[in-house]
Amino acid sequence: MDRLFLRKTSLVDYPSKVAAVLFFAGCNLRCPWCQNRELVLPDLLVGRTDLLSIDEVECYLVKRRSVLGGVVLSGGEPTLRADLGRIVKRLKALGFPVKLDTNGMNPGLLEGLFSQEETRPDYIALDLKLPPKRYGELSVRGLSEGSVDTQGEAGEALKESAALIRSSGIAHEFRSLALPEAYLKPEEICAMAAMVDDAPWYFRVFRAGNCLNPLWNTLEAPDPKAAAALARKACEADKRGIGA
Ligand code: SF4
Structure with missing residues (x-):
């Protein structure tokens, strides 16, 4: 699915910027809590008339250049697009700072993007969903019958992406969801802190x-207060070097 959803204006998706958000269809994870069903299962988009090509998106962005301070690439998972570098390059050539939201499953593509100035995002948000050793529960491969992620490949990809982002020199943030404690234990959040x-x-x-x-x-x-306490605990664990 090459076509995109466009949120024309957002005040919350790019720190300190008014931004347009492009949503890419398709994802290589299946987080059970995901609220983006249509983006994750692109068959659900068949027949939709509000999807745009990158050319149509670009036309809109050029017209709104005076009010937009940046463009966010989100999903689904944008790094599934083999031509993501070309898209970043086009947006940057138009003068837009680019933020990339990613689940970290494609470190090879990230490395390629980071290697050239014209394809380097200006800001990255990396999702940390579970400790790396549990990512097999989310990966499409792990969920396919007879194709279990026994090697922990998804978790290794996440760790590799996190390391690349940390050393990239690109402004970045990490994002997590405080999940019910029966599913994600406080000590597992500490493991993510690594x-x-x-x-x-x-x-x-x-x-x-x-x-x-x-x-x-x-x-x-x-409880949001409990979630905030977890976040604090995770950050403290990070400072003490706890984690796997
Ligand atoms: S990575 Fe994001 S888009 Fe993909 S399934 Fe998980 S929450 Fe949904």
Whole structure:
């Protein structure tokens, strides 16, 4: 699916900037709490008339250049697009700072993007969903019958992406979801802390509603105060060098 959703204006997706957001269809993970069902399962987009080509998006961006301070590439998972570098290059050539939101499953593509000035994003947000050793539970490969991610490839890809981002010199942030404690234990959040550096690490609280796995719609959201305490604990663990 080469076509894109466009959110014309956002005040919250790019720090300190008014930005347009491009949503890429398709994802190589299947987080059960995901609220982007249509982006993750592109067959659901068949027949939609509000999708745009990159040329159409570019026309819009040029017209709105005076009010937009940047462009966010989000998803789904943007790094599934083999031509992502070309898209970043086009947007930067138009004068837009580019932010990339990624799940970190494609470190090879990230390395390629980072290697040239014209394809380097100006800001990156990396999602940390679970400790690396549990990523097999989320990967498409891990979920396919007879194709279990026994080698922990998804977790290794995440660690590699986190390391690349930390050493890239590109402004970045980490993002996590505070999940019900029965699913993600406080000590596991401490294990995730090993992948962050001094950049901001933001926690949002899980909410039921339109989860990819309908069973998750029956789960209660964690108490926001408890989630904030977890985030603090994770950051303290990070400073003490705890984690796997
Ligand atoms: S990485 Fe997970 S939450 Fe993000 S779009 Fe894919 S399935 Fe949804």
